[in-house]
Amino acid sequence: MTAYLVRNVSVVGGAPTDLLIRDGVVAETGAGLAAPDATVLDATGLVALPGLVDLHTHLREPGREDAETVESGSRAAALGGYTAVCAMANTSPVADTAGVVEQVWRLGREAGLVDVQPIGAVTVGLAGERLAELGAMADSAARVRIFSDDGHCVADPKLMRRALEYVKAFDGVIAQHAEEPRLTEGAQMHEGEVSTRLGLTGWPAVAEEAIIARDVLLAEHVGSRLHICHVSTAGSVEVLRHAKARGVKVTAEVTPHHLLLTDEKATTYDPVYKVNPPLRTADDVAALRAALVEGVIDIVATDHAPHAVEDKECEWAYARPGMLGLETALSIALDVLGPQWDLIAERMSRAPARIAGLDGHGLDPAPGVPANLTLVDPAARRVVEPAELASRSRNTPYARMTLPGRIVATFLRGEPTVLDGKAVR
Numbered sequence: 001m002t003a004y005l006v007r008n009v010s011v012v013g014g015a016p017t018d019l020l021i022r023d024g025v026v027a028e029t030g031a032g033l034a035a036p037d038a039t040v041l042d043a044t045g046l047v048a049l050p051g052l053v054d055l056h057t058h059l060r061e062p063g064r065e066d067a068e069t070v071e072s073g074s075r076a077a078a079l080g081g082y083t084a085v086c087a088m089a090n091t092s093p094v095a096d097t098a099g100v101v102e103q104v105w106r107l108g109r110e111a112g113l114v115d116v117q118p119i120g121a122v123t124v125g126l127a128g129e130r131l132a133e134l135g136a137m138a139d140s141a142a143r144v145r146i147f148s149d150d151g152h153c154v155a156d157p158k159l160m161r162r163a164l165e166y167v168k169a170f171d172g173v174i175a176q177h178a179e180e181p182r183l184t185e186g187a188q189m190h191e192g193e194v195s196t197r198l199g200l201t202g203w204p205a206v207a208e209e210a211i212i213a214r215d216v217l218l219a220e221h222v223g224s225r226l227h228i229c230h231v232s233t234a235g236s237v238e239v240l241r242h243a244k245a246r247g248v249k250v251t252a253e254v255t256p257h258h259l260l261l262t263d264e265k266a267t268t269y270d271p272v273y274k275v276n277p278p279l280r281t282a283d284d285v286a287a288l289r290a291a292l293v294e295g296v297i298d299i300v301a302t303d304h305a306p307h308a309v310e311d312k313e314c315e316w317a318y319a320r321p322g323m324l325g326l327e328t329a330l331s332i333a334l335d336v337l338g339p340q341w342d343l344i345a346e347r348m349s350r351a352p353a354r355i356a357g358l359d360g361h362g363l364d365p366a367p368g369v370p371a372n373l374t375l376v377d378p379a380a381r382r383v384v385e386p387a388e389l390a391s392r393s394r395n396t397p398y399a400r401m402t403l404p405g406r407i408v409a410t411f412l413r414g415e416p417t418v419l420d421g422k423a424v425r
């Protein structure tokens with residue numbers, strides 16, 4: 001195994017130092033290290049972060065390998081600075097059995113570019129009628145701890161309660177896609193002034209807020225861990241603030257796109273901006289940003305949702321919801337938060353690793369720690385070219401935008417997955 005001597009790097013924004021990476025761990029840190037056998041990387045001006053961890057990635061395998069595979073999504077993740085991703089269960093077949101989660105887990109190991117941690121479905125076939133085999137998935141080789149019907153809400157309160165009770169035994173967490181389905185029938189975009197102007201059926205903020213309010217009360221009643229996927233409204237932030245003040249064990253994520261884009265984008269009728277939950281108003285964006293800084297929202301998660309061309313380049317009403325995220329998330333975070341490295345490390349690596357229970361991830365580079373880390377050039381600016389993305393899909397909402405920051409290198413247990421901004425494999 002090659003040793004790497006990373007020279008003159010700022011660890012999470014601190015004073016420049018050297019990092020020696022050997023045998024899968026950070027072996028030494030300090031100024032002026034010597035290691036004649038190591039490959040030297042001059043990291044002057046670069047920042048080292050603990051490898052990013054994505055709690056919400058759609059890898060599309062099995063079932064839609066034309067849109068993404070475990071391998072192509074893993075490569076996109078590594079290029080985005082990630083060392084671990086949690087793969088959502090809405091594949092085909094659905095990841096609702098030990099067999100399917102083990103298959104995804106094994107494909108992740110074979111690709112070897114990031115740790116792929118499968119998420120199991122809460123209900124059989126995401127149909128919201130019967131609990132899936134949560135215990136069997138937890139006991140499988142994939143050791144599933146997060147369960148989600150993402151793409152669908154667990155709308156039945158009794159099923160939601162049972163799921164919360166069930167996962168308590170192994171400290172699992174239910175990740176809820178908060179959308180009261182009766183309130184979003186036929187919805188095409190955020191319900192508000194823009195939807196009225198365009199004559200499109202709206203997805204009201206209350207459809208999200210009502211489910212979060214119900215579920216934080218259920219989680220409190222049961223004493224279980226609840227995670228809220230892709231929080232998108234100012235009202236949801238208020239419900240979460242209230243729940244956290246009461247001591248409810250709830251965590252929440254926000255996506256890069258909900259931190260940057262608004263429902264005004266729908267006026268282009270370009271389906272690349274169609275996503276679930278929909279892009280909201282500028283006031284919502286401001287509330288989400290403030291909540292992320294404050295900690296009412298715990299993490300940034302990408303909701304990387306690759307879609308084939310025919311599912312996106314069509315009429316708005318027929319387009320599938322979802323956007324790419326893995327290869328641009330750090331740049332958007334840098335754009336929105338500025339160079340607050342400790343905050344970025346917390347919201348994009350340490351906290352998601354804790355929520356997912358991923359050992360060896362989310363740890364700042366320090367002697368003895370597994371070398372899961374990424375090197376960022378904060379001064380670089382890049383133009384997003386869809387054709388250059390590693391994802392099999394092209395549905396990025398940031399096409400041809402100039403974004404700050406570039407991932408220079410990513411290491412997974414001491415092995416580079418990205419060097420000089422390029423995937424190693």
Ligand SMILES: NC(=O)N[C@@H](CC(=O)O)C(=O)O
Binds near residue numbers: 277322323
């Ligand atoms: N976030 C999205 O817009 N899409 C997700 C599922 C979903 O949440 O609808 C997908 O799987 O494509």
